[in-house]
Amino acid sequence: MRSPIVKYLDATPLFGSLARINCWPERRPSVQIHLRLDRHYWNLTMRQSRHVGKTLREVPKDTQTAAHALMLRAGYIRQLSAGVYTYLPLLHRTLNKISQIVREEMAAAGSEELLMPALQSQELWVESGRWERYTAVDGIMFAFKDRRGSTACLGPTHEEVVTDILRQEIKSYKDLPRNVFQIQTKFRDEIRPRFGLMRAREFIMKDAYSFDPDEAGLEAAYEAMRLAYHRICRRIGFQYRAVEADSGAIGGSGSQEFMVLADTGEDVILFCDRCDFAANQEQASSRLEEFPQDAEMRPMEAALGEGLIGVEPLAKFLEIPVWKTTKTLLYDSGGQMVAVMVRGDCDVNEVKVANHLGGAPLRLAAPERIREMTGAEVGYAGPIGLPAGVRILADRYVDGRVNFECGANRTNYHNINVNFGRDLPRPEFGDFKLARQGDQCPRCAGRLQAARGIEVGHIFKLGTKYSEAMSCRYLDAQGQSRPVIMGCYGIGVSRMAAACIEQNHDDRGIIWPPQIAPYHVHLIGLNLEDPVVREGAESIYQRLQQERIEVLFDDRPLRAGEKFSDADLIGLPARITVSKRTLEKGQVEFKRRAEGQAVQVGLDEAIERIRQMCAASTDS
């Protein structure tokens, strides 16, 4: 039985899809006038014969991650320039679904959606004090002159704009709290765009901002967002961890990152094997073994250790344990030279050093500069005898050692039996070492484990950084003027799509979780040039539409192998195959992408299974 056809003038310049079907298989369609029933379910269904985003058989070069390669091959993205991509129809649907989940959870957490300009002016960024850092220093913001000669930029984030909007809105404590969010394209001139959507120069982000009268309000807003982020990650089905994080250039106090676990992740996270401690490596602290120390200080002397670079050979040569050696690294912190000492078996956590120094960008000193300051080749720097004006920091594990080693600021020489207080003044101590896998948890007796993660969400307590700088203030009940307390909360929407693929794929393609799959079902029609099969497949297609199931119908005149391979690549969660063979038995073939085996069932049964699959995924 042909699907119901009513007279309808389709004014589109394209052939109506049924028109094309009707002239099948003559292959020279003439324009005919028909109802396109799928028009009523426009956003539910698509015929693959009309779909933009062909699959590629060959793997494009220059792809480093599975998600990047699969997105290109399966027709989800096309690159326009470095770190700039078109989101083709399939990905666009997935992005909409992720956005919808985010919208629902943000609304449930009391945030109100708006949309701010991506095109911003220099003025606000100068006012907040971030212009220099974002343009000249880090150069992460696209900035340019408009035709009137004033400087404009494309927003990498929206603290300035939102603070400007809300300061016009908020006058009294009665105007608080407020919480707004937007889902928008952001621009960052990344030093190195890579991994497709993972680190792009143009990407979709959800950013939310909270405005509260006091710390308690901020706590509540932050907690609401934290819970919303957990719900979002759970609904998408991520394997993830929320970790303590550094708040970086945005500024502020507390912050957490939501990290999707993946070997290709750019961040290292550390978590305790006993308690719930978890942190970004940049932020993590840890405890180290401490060792019994010598009872007496021995005289300091300079030991000749020719060409000994690296603490392992040095320790072996000097016949001392590695923990007695000391690395002294020289940095330039916005013009101030800084020496940082860590125990020989440790590395410097540059983020912590930079934060300790007030946030100025930290760079390792150039070799010429090191020679100039130490009077020695690179590799022999030490804290004794550095020029006045060099600020000396030391990790706390450098302290407490008796008779330690350090560089002598003299090529090939190392000072041994060095002791603070006697041979040099005690420097500024702090937590400056990089925590590592195997270190002891800072909170309990457990050990730290490491994993790589993709940062898909980040929540910050900003405090008054922007409200002070930009004068976003209110009058409290006593008539006192106070700065609004702010928080900001970001989610990388397009990055989430990439992270999901990174976590859900096999060697044949993507395996979407139903809740963010572009369509629920891939309907594969085989041998459609047979009019009986064509009719059967069409009526199943119509039926799925009537059941409000999102379906991509592969109605192309291709061989079975190509269709199945494409279906595996595109990765819709369920596949229904219709062919002469199945129709003769009055059945269809149903297969889940995540599972191997296909089963022959009636159409009603297949529909029921799809419903169950979708329901199961939204319950979680």
Next chain:
RNA sequence: CGGAGCGUAGCUCAGCCUGGCAGAGCACUUGGUUUGGGACCAAGACGUCGCAGGUUCAAAUCCUGUCGCUCCGACCA
């Protein structure tokens, strides 16, 4: 920013060293045979060799510049 590599058909690439008609596979078009896991036969279409300049009788090839894309990089004190 520093270092390196690559730009040739829609895609993946060969040709460049040693200058001499622009190539292959896949994809595409047509016809035929096939038809449930990326088939086969035959015929065809497809190019400003990134761009600009230079050398040369002659440049994809050599030289200079330029634009684009990609990779690597501070693990050493």
